[in-house]
Amino acid sequence: MYTGLVHAHSGLRWLALLLLLASVGVAISKWQGRSGYTDRNRKLYLFTLISVHLQLVIGLLLYFISPKVDLSLMSEKLYRFYSVEHITGMLIAIVLITIGYSRSKRATDNVTKQRLVGIFYGLGLLLIxxxxxxxxxxLGAGLF
Ligand code: HEM
Incomplete structure (x- = not known):
């Protein structure tokens, strides 16, 4: 089960990155071009949110079973990375993306909707x- 989860978590990164790139690109160009907010935009932003939340769920499971997570070995770069740095950075990124999605959903003005996704998803993407x-x-990880 462990190997399967690592592969799922590793592979899903590409889907999450692709969706984030598409969302940020669409949101910023529509924000700058002051054009509308469509149902297709909303779906793209929602699937992006789901993909990072899926990473969160798999990541949390891994956090409890991975041999690379050990809080007593903090002086070693690899353990410190997975036990503290990776989880902290990713949690902040996922929180930002979630805030961006919900604030954009609540906004009434179309340009504001795109601006919120552009900024919050953009910051999340950089952190990820x-x-x-x-x-x-x-750090002992591959590309897939
Ligand atoms: C969008 C968010 C995330 C992305 C893109 C991501 C990406 C990755 C990647 C590429 C790896 C290396 C996998 C490999 O060995 O090939 C990894 C490992 C890991 N991630 Fe994440 N991650 C994310 C969020 C999280 C979160 C939120 C947690 C914890 C709650 C987490 C926990 C872990 C752990 C424990 C490992 C080490 C697994 C192992 O090799 O034993 N990740 N992550």
């Missing part, structure tokens, strides 16, 4: 990119 254990960081 910064806290992914990319292979060049030598």
């Amino acid at each position: 990119l910064a806290f992914i254990p990319w292979p060049f960081r030598n």
